[in-house]
Amino acid sequence: MKLNIYYLFLFAGVLAASFSQVLLKKAACRQYGSFIREYLNPYVISGYILLVGSTILNVSGLRGLSFMNGPVIESFGYVLVLLLSRLFFSEKITKRKLAGVGCILAGVIVYYL
Numbered sequence: 001m002k003l004n005i006y007y008l009f010l011f012a013g014v015l016a017a018s019f020s021q022v023l024l025k026k027a028a029c030r031q032y033g034s035f036i037r038e039y040l041n042p043y044v045i046s047g048y049i050l051l052v053g054s055t056i057l058n059v060s061g062l063r064g065l066s067f068m069n070g071p072v073i074e075s076f077g078y079v080l081v082l083l084l085s086r087l088f089f090s091e092k093i094t095k096r097k098l099a100g101v102g103c104i105l106a107g108v109i110v111y112y113l
Contacts, residue, residue, distance in 0.1 A: 009061030010073045013054045018080040020050035022088050072111055075104050 027043035038044075062070050079101050085091040 004064070006061045006064035007069075007073070009057045010065070010070065011076075013057030013061060014074060014077045014080065016050045016054035016057060018077050018084055020047045020054060021081055022084050023047035023050065025085075025089070072108050075108060078104055 023043045024047040027041060027047065030041075030043075032038040032041070058070075058074075061073075082093065082097060082101055086093055
């Protein structure tokens with residue numbers, strides 16, 4: 001089975017967007033001495049660079065796939081952010097969060113049936 005390169009673009013875009021969210025949250029959890037430092041620090045700049053990269057990867061991926069597959073792959077970003085939040089921020093994965101992820105995965109399964 002030949003793997004379509006456009007799927008890799010989309011998955012890389014989801015991964016970049018998820019890591020971007022983690023970096024921006026890390027920046028938001030800190031206190032800064034000035035308004036300028038709040039927005040011009042390595043976490044924020046890196047987060048926005050990843051968001052731009054994610055946009056480019058998503059557009060490149062959607063260019064070669066049907067539009068039916070794009071939103072399904074993008075929805076896995078929510079699952080990935082949950083796992084990254086647990087890894088980087090030691091956030092608890094509650095029953096409510098698991099129920100939300102379960103709804104997302106159930107929607108993906110129903111969509112493909």
